[in-house]
Ligand SMILES: NC(=O)C1=CN([C@@H]2O[C@H](COP(=O)(O)OP(=O)(O)OC[C@H]3O[C@@H](n4cnc5c(N)ncnc54)[C@H](OP(=O)(O)O)[C@@H]3O)[C@@H](O)[C@H]2O)C=CC1
């Protein structure tokens with residue numbers, strides 16, 4: 001399988017480059033990133049998708065949400081499957097992904113790890129049982145270079161919990177300047193940034209007599225890279241449509 005790495009010079013781009021170089025069935029044929037003068041990769045790097053000359057089967061994207069239009073255009077024009085792992089998309093941008101998936105296969109997930117995708121099921125189940133008597137809060141922690149907050153994963157967890165409760169919750173981000181007590185239907189979402197934390201997500205169910213915490217810690221970026229590779233293998237040759245990591249896990 002021939003892969004184009006979009007955002008190839010970044011933390012995740014470099015992690016994928018290293019791991020894919022050890023695998024036989026998958027090859028990075030080229031990359032796209034802002035800086036084409038770094039010469040850190042053994043494959044050609046372009047500054048724009050328009051310049052790519054290589055034949056590509058799957059594009060894996062770990063870059064920035066502002067690149068979405070060019071990625072969708074490239075995918076549709078060249079019939080290339082897209083594994084979009086970038087976070088920080090607006091609702092409007094997510095809708096553009098759904099629209100484009102009528103023409104090509106697209107897989108999008110804010111977290112490529114198996115563990116986080118299992119956590120989604122656990123917290124949904126726990127919320128249904130506990131919501132009446134427990135307050136639910138999400139705390140995420142990431143490295144000090146992360147651009148978006150809260151994390152895409154925190155929002156994905158919040159949406160899973162809210163869906164399981166028939167969307168009764170209102171999200172409360174950080175509670176800065178609040179002067180009123182917590183309301184029953186609040187879902188607090190809190191972002192911590194510091195040092196080199198790879199990614200931690202904790203869901204706290206705080207009750208009158210006991211607390212329950214469901215927590216996932218990524219120990220290395222390799223977990224996201226292996227998940228993205230698994231997703232690319234799954235997506236290659238699939239029908240047009242919109243897929244998530246749940247589809248990969250259930251396959
Ligand atoms: N789904 C998942 O499991 C995971 C998702 N992520 C997400 O992936 C994204 C990337 O993360 P990470 O690798 O840590 O970030 P980095 O900033 O290390 O890497 C992003 C790379 O994309 C480049 N880039 C930014 N804008 C453009 C553009 N317009 N055209 C071409 N290249 C561009 C950056 O260049 P420059 O540095 O010069 O701006 C950088 O080299 C983030 O949104 C992050 O949240 C991260 C880990 C796991």
Ligand SMILES: O=C(O)C1=N[C@H](C(=O)O)C[C@H](O)C1
Pocket residue numbers: 087110111142146147150151152153154198199200
């Ligand atoms: O930027 C990161 O590093 C990460 N971003 C993703 C997110 O926003 O949820 C996933 C992971 O936690 C690492």
